[in-house]
Amino acid sequence: MPKKQKYYITTPIYYVNDKPHIGHAYTTVVGDVLARWKRQNGFDVFYLTGTDEHGSKVAAAAQAENKSPQKFCDEIAEIYKIKWQNLNISNDYFIRTTDKDHIERVKQIFSQLKNGQTPKGNDVIYKDNYQGLYCTGCEKFLTEKELVNGQCPDHNKKPEALKEKNYFFRLSDYKEIIREKIANDEFQILPVSRKNEALSLLDFVDDFSVSRESVAWGIELPFDQTQKSYVWVDALSNYITALGYPSDLKLFKKFWPVDVHLMAQDILKFHTIYWPAMLIALGLPLPKSEYIHGFFTIDGQKMGKSRGNVIDPDELVSKYGVDATRYLLLSQFSFGQEADIRVERFPEKYNADLANGLGNLVARVTTLIEKNKLKIIIKQGGDTKLKKEFDQKMSNYRFDEALKILWAELRKCDEIITNTQPWKITDHEELKKILAPIAQDLLNVADLLQPFMPQTAEKIIKILTADKIKKAQALFPRI
Ligand code: MSP
16 A cells, blocks of 8 residues: 655644634634545644643733633643534644643753754854843734834733843844745745745844743753743744654654644744744754734724623534534635634525525435435545545635635536426436436535535435435524
């Protein structure tokens, strides 16, 4: 048997200072759709997600609830896991940065960096004084230029003036190599607008601090007890520690380099500049690609606790069901774009595409087949023209268009039924001639729909491939 091709895909690991909302759910569902699509096409997939649990922001959130940071993290990490189950996320592993293995491995990574040399022959990390304006919300230092009225524009808070001894990563020695690898797509950043953004950012980045003196909730550096790992070094490392690096290389050898890191633009700098620099310093290959999607707003507003417009994915799941939620999130706008989610449009879209669309068609077709006791034999799978068109959209991360292709097929079936009025036909052979190709089309659509709507697809496939096709229960009750 030929060896299966591998596919490694990740989401960001989410901060536990907040509960998961549909922003996090969005990236995680996209990752899941890709993971399932690749598995369906025979790839050996490793889909990773998890939680980012160290740093002052998380410690402050724990304190606000009068809990120890560890207890607080345990609780929120559990909530993440449950919500991802409710969305039917098929991750192969869930990493937490407070996992013992991860902590040990980050320490080993630090030792390697400490002992390593840059391509220009300098120490990779060095100790120096640091003075700067730190925003805990962002978990990063801001420059004066980035402030608006003296405040961090993302968190509307004045950053703290910090002065302390830190270890620094000599990013300056890596900038040219990174620029080259991004420019020639050896390290591919998608979409192209984000690649250009990363390239221009390279001009403005300096050596960055990789440790903190004043932070208590973090991983202690193995060679300096006064220092904790900067939360981003700890966090980025998850993509390799989850595979066992550096202590257990079996999975790592199989799956690294990652095929795609998914994220939104808020964390572009860390992933397109700091992360490749760290990897080069460790002597490791760079990610094959990163896909950086836009932030979406909710009814025109940034999502935030203070605005009271944070949507819990469970809210959608209980109203529409898992598969419909996945569909509604991915069919609304084209992946990658900054967009606005109009929640008030969900019911309309649900009814049009799912209740009256897919659900109704399956019900009509199976009712006619059962009523007339037709024996219809159709085949699952195969390289249809539909699959080719669909796969091409999927390869280009055009999820909304991939779905549109399937819905166009459903509409065609609907039209044939409207035009031929099979409910008026009594001749079984004639009926079969109309309904068999429609049933086959439906089966083809259901097959391709699996990554997006796993449960629905499975139900439809089961009904249509049964010895005797029976009328289907309503897949999507009207709302
Ligand atoms: N912990 C860091 C990531 C470390 S990865 C090594 C972090 N966490 S986060 O909880 O803030 O998650 C940010 C990510 O959540 C975004 O990059 C995106 O994937 C997702 N989103 C959060 N809100 C979102 C929107 N409103 N719109 C789209 N995606 C959103 O940053």
